[in-house]
């Protein structure tokens with residue numbers, strides 16, 4: 001198996017960076033102009049992380065594609081890091097948004113759509129009661145607060161190298177000696193996350209049991225498969241044991257389906273028959289219109305109600321004036337009933353299989369020590385020969401320079417991957433031809449890397 005020649009990698013990066021800049025004068029000009037009014041020239045901090053010298057500025061997006069201001073067309077396999085998993089601006093959602101926006105956008109009063117969407121969520125995920133927030137981050141934060149209130153315990157438990165949005169308690173990693181510390185880059189934490197959080201490796205049931213046995217964990221917050229450090233799948237039996245152990249030790253189980261909705265219309269929870277106490281999902285449920293939801297079982301709802309204070313319910317730390325607004329609920333109703341349907345998933349899965357097969361063959365043909373993993377309509381290659389068992393193994397396989405080259409190489413040839421790792425997501429509008437184009441470009445990159 002070849003190892004990557006770092007000098008060749010650097011030379012390729014230089015060539016690709018020049019190509020990127022030369023071909024995008026309008027994006028560059030906007031970036032330079034933006035630097036005078038936007039911090040670092042971009043409207044939010046992550047947007048500097050794209051592999052190009054600046055991000056391509058978008059002119060318009062539709063379905064599985066977008067155009068930048070220089071006229072380049074891209075196959076979008078990032079899809080707003082799942083926010084646009086529906087495809088960009090799906091017709092049914094756009095129509096609902098158009099109609100609702102003429103009838104009122106936000107009122108702090110419920111609409112019929114709220115009841116309809118909650119009923120649809122009941123059917124999809126099996127949980128009895130639902131509340132809305134604007135982001136998955138908020139939905140996670142609110143679920144954690146409720147869990148701590150319910151069982152009066154101070155801590156939460158997460159899996160190493162998880163990502164659940166900008167939730168303070170989750171920015172923690174394990175050190176090799178088993179102690180935990182704030183994750184690198186943690187900006188201005190209020191308290192040391194080791195005070196609020198226990199962290200164990202995914203798939204490590206002994207460590208999970210040991211951590212829960214302290215009796216101070218209010219809830220476990222988990223993606224059913226890690227998706228934010230590459231994909232890490234659960235071992236057979238992991239979820240049953242996680243459920244049994246959380247029950248045994250009196251911790252609530254919150255499943256974050258924000259990315260794993262890729263497993264099917266009812267997420268991983270329905271696909272694999274999980275039985276969480278609470279469930280969170282954001283990003284794509286309104287086709288990218290800000291909105292998120294968190295649901296809970298009858299038992300949890302009863303415990304929340306028993307602690308509810310009418311007088312203080314607006315200042316208890318769960319809120320958001322725009323949460324549950326009429327526009328995002330109209331977008332969710334249309335998206336859930338007409339866009340992210342079972343029929344759409346039935347189309348997306350084989351397209352993801354095709355992407356995975358193309359990447360797998362490329363890896364094999366060029367004898368790269370890499371592998372590819374698929375979870376429903378999401379797939380990802382990692383720079384290690386075997387699938388990781390946990391977050392540390394996945395994190396150790398990351399190679400920032402190599403990742404940037406693969407992303408820039410793809411971008412220069414009209415393909416967008418997520419800027420964080422090597423993830424590709426299929427929307428209902430993604431076609432087999434889009435995937436085949438990725439396969440061709442991926443093989444070209446491997447050929448050049450192999451030398």
Ligand SMILES: Cc1ncc(COP(=O)(O)O)c(C=O)c1O
Pocket residue numbers: 081135136137138140163164165166223228256257258259282283
């Ligand atoms: C699993 C998971 N949960 C929650 C979030 C937070 O979503 P948002 O940034 O939209 O609040 C993310 C974001 O990437 C995520 O991957």
